[in-house]
Amino acid sequence: MHSHQFHYQAGVWHPALPENSQAQWVLVFGSRRAMADEAINGALGAAFPKGHVMGSTTSGEILGERIFDESLVVTAVEFGHSRIASHSVDLVDYPNLAAAAEALVAHLPVPGLKHVMVFSDGQQVNGTTLVDSLVQNLPADVLITGGLAADDDRFAETVVWHNDRVAAGKIVICGFYGTALKIGHGCFGGWDTFGADRLITKAKGNVLYELDHLSALELYKKYLGELAGQLPGAALRIPLSVRLPGASESVVRTILNTDEVNQTMIFAGDMPEGASARLMRANPSRLIDGAQDAAKFALQGLDGSAPQLALLISGVGRRLVLKQETEAELEAIHEVFTDGCQLCGFYSYGEIAPLLDSQVCTLRNQTMTITTFYERS
C-alpha cells in the first residue's frame, strides 16, 4: 500500500498532482469554497482516473501534524492486493434516512467486506439514526468508522464529495476488501464532566428543549457568559454527557445548532427524555492525552503491524478549546505511530466509531477517532 498527499492552498497544488495515478482511494478534505471549484474537481478526476474519490468539507484539514483552513488536502492510496467499493446517496431521493442508509449498504458487495467507512452531510443528518440504520443492514462483524462533514464553526452548510458529485445532503460509503489489509480503530474524548446530573425532561429526537424542566438554551447561555453571543459555535465548548437510564457508559453529545425562536438546541445525536445529562468542559492536557490513547488503541487493532496510513477525525469542539494547542494532539498521535505512517483527516461535526470495549458502532462527539490501515506487501 502506498499513499501520497497533495495540498491545495491559495490556488497552488503542493506537490503537483500526478498524471494518471493508479490510486484506487482518494480522500479529499477541504473548505467549501475549494470543494465548489469545478476546476479542482476536474483536475482530480484527471489525476486519479481509477480512484474512488470521496471526502467532505471540514472545520480544519489535517495534513501530517498540521491543521489547515481554507485549503484542500488530498490523500491518494494505492492498494497492492486490496479492493474497495463505494456508493453514495442524496437524502432528497429517499423518504427518510433509514431508507437512504439501506440503499447505501445494498450497493456494497457483502462477501469479503472487511470494514466500512462513511462520510455524511453534517447538518441535515441525525448521526445516531444513520449509524443505527447502517449497523442494522451490515453484517454484525463489519465495523464502521467515519465522520460527519463540517463547516468551520459556521454550522451553515456541509458538503460531501463522491467522485464527480460534490453536494450538500449527501452520504458516501466505502467498503474495504482483501485479506492483506488490516484496519484498526481508536476513539477517545478526554472531556471532564462537571456540575449536577440533570434530567432531560423535554426533547424530541435530537432537539433538546429542557433540562430539569428549565430551558436548556438558557442554561448554556448562563454558563457561556459573554461567549453566549457566539452561539451556536461557542456551545461546542460545553458538550453534554448523556447516559440512558440503566446504561453503564455515557456518550458525548455536541451541539449542531441553536434555535432562538423555539428556544431549542439541536444536537448531533438523539437526546432521549428520561436520560441524564451532565455538562462537560475541556481540560487541554486531558484532551491531548485522549488523542494519544485513541492512537494507542488504534495501533492494537493492527496486531503489531505498523500503520501505513491513519485517518484522523476529530471533533470541532476540541479545536475550539485547544486553539493554538490543537496541533499538539496531532503531535501526540504522531509520537505513537512511526514516521512511515501518513496522517490525514479533518475536524468534524461528529465521529463514527465502535465503543472501545464493544463492537457496537455509534455516533460520537468531540472525540479523536482514528482509523489505521496496514496492507501486507
Next chain:
Amino acid sequence: MNEAEMHRLLKRQIERFLSDSYSAADMAPFLATISEAYRQADQERLLIEQSLDLMSLDLRERNLLLRQQIDKQALVQNELTGSLAVLNATFDATGEAILAFDREGQISKMNNMAAGLVALNCQQPELFSLRHIRRLLAQLVNPAAFIRVLRSVKINPARSLFGVVNLKSGQVYEYHSSPQLNDKKLLGRVWCFRDITELKENEALVQHQAFHDALTNLPNRALLDDRISHGIEYSQRFNCQLAVLFIDLDDFKKVNDNAGHQAGDEVLKTVAQRVKDCIRDIDTLARVGGDEFVVLLENLQDHHGATQTSQRIIEALSAAFSIADNDFYISSSIGISLYPRDSKAPDELMRMADMAMYHAKGLGKGNYQFFDTKLERLSVHRLEIENWLRQGIRNREFELYFQPRIDLRTGRIVAVEALIRWARQDGRFIMPNDFIHIAEQTGLINEIGAWVLEEACQTISDWAALGIATIAVAINVSPIEFRNRQVFEFFRKTLRDYKIGANLIEIEITESLFVDNINTAQTLIEKLRGLNITVAVDDFGTGQSSLKFLHQLPIDILKIDKSFITDLTTQPHDAAIADIIIRLAKNFNLKVVAEGVEDELTLAFLKARGCDYVQGYYYYRPMQKSDITALLLQQAAQ
C-alpha cells in the same frame, strides 16, 4: 498588531525584559500569537470561574431543596411513626392473634395475642422453628387435620384459607389465612386466629333455647314435633307402637293467682321432675304450654305401657307441692293417642291426645282417657256450633224469654229472669246447654252477654213507657265475661244509654266465679253494686261453695239450685239442703230464690221455711216478651 491590541501582560513583559532591543515589525506575527494565547487563556479561566460560580449557586440551590425535602421527609417520617404506633396498637387490640410470615417461613410480624398462642416473645423475635409448630399442634384436638391444611398451603402458596380449630383446653379458634401478595408476587402469608369459644357456646345456647323451654329446660313444642316424627319413623321400621300423653294440670291457675307466678314456676319445675321420674330415659317429656306437658312414649308393644305411665303420672302429681311453706294440691288430666292405631301423622296424634285430655277433664279431672272416634265426632259438633254461633250473632238469631219471679208474701211478680233462646234461621232450636259452654270456650259469650244486657235494658225501657216501673230483670253473667276488663264500663254506659235505673238490673253469677279468683271478682261485684245493680248467686249448693265466700262477697240474693227443689217433697236429703240454704241466707241477711217450683207441696214447704221468692212451672213457664208484657200490664191493672 499595534500595542493597544497586545495583551497587557505581554506588553508589560516586553517593557521589562526587552525594552528597545527588539524589532517590533519583525516580531509582530510572533507577538500576536503569544498575545492571542494569553487572551485565550484569560477567556478559558473566565469561563471556568464563571462555571464555578454557577456550580456553587446550583449546588446551594440543590442543597436547599434537599434540606427542604429532608425536613418534609422527617415530617412524613414523624407522621408515619405516629400512624405506625396507632396501627400497632390496633394490631394488638383487634382481639385476634395475628401472625405474618415471610416467604422463608419466619415471623415478620405478630401481635401480643399471637405471641401468647405460639409461646413466643414478640419483643425479641426468635426463629420460628418446627418446635413452635409442634407446640402449637400439641394444643389441638385434631392436629392431623391442621397438618393437612399446612400441607395444602405448601402445595398452593397463593390460596386463602378459612377454618376452625378446637383446642384441648376447650377453646375454639376460627382462623383466616391469606397470602401476602404484591403485584401478584408472593411476599409471605398472614394468619389470623380469633377465639370464638364464647361465640360457639352462645350459639349452642341459642340452639338449645330454640328447642327447649326456658323454665323447665324440657324440650319445647318444636323439638317434640321432631321427636314424634322421628319416633314414628322408628316405629314404622321396627313395627312397634308409640303413645302421645297430653298432660294438663287441673286448677294450676289457682297456684298462680293465689301464690304468685314464682310459686307457679316452682310447681311447674317440680311437675317436670315428677313426670320425668315416671318415664324411661328413652321417652321424651316436653312442655308445650303454660301448664301443658306432653310425654312421648316410644317402643311400646301395646297400649298398656301408656296406661301404666299415665296412672303413675296422675298419682305422682296428686301429691302435695310444698312451695315456700305452702302446700298446693293440683291434679292432672291426661289424654292419650296411639300410633299407629289413631293416626300416623304427628300433628294428628297431638291433636287427638289434646282432645282426649279435654275429654278427661270433662269427666271430672284427675284421670286419663284414650282418644276415640266418638270424641272426634263431639269435637266436630262443637266446631259446627261455634260456626253457627258466629252466624247467629251476625243474624240476630237470639231472643230473650222471661220467667217471672213471685214474691211468696204477696203472690205478685216482682222480677223476671231473662233466659236466652236460639232459633236458627233453618228453624232448629238449640238449647243453652248445647251452646253456652262453647260460647264460653270461644269467647263469643262476651258478644252474647252484651246483647243480653242491651235487650234487657230495652225491655225495661219499653215497660217504663207502658207504666211498668218496678219489675227487675235478672240476667245471667258468665265468669268468662267477668274476665273482660271493660265489663264494668260497658254496664255503666249501657244503663246510661237506655236511661234506666240500675236497681232494675240483677245479675246472676255462679259460685265458680269466686273459685277462679275471688279478689278480682269481689272488686268487680262491689263496683257493680255501687251502681245499684243487684247481685244474685245462681245454682247455689251445686258448686264448691264456701261459707267464707258468703261472708266476704257483696251479694244480695241466693238462688237455690232446682236440683234440690225438684224432688224436695220425696227426698228428705234435698229438703234438708234447701232448708239449710234458706236459713243460711237469713243469717247472712240475704234474700232467697227457689227455682224449679212445679207443685203445690213444694210451694208449701218453701213458704213454711220462709223462702222469699220462687220461680217455676207451678206459676209460669218462661215466655216471650209480648206475653210477659201483657201479663205485667194485667198485674198492674189489678
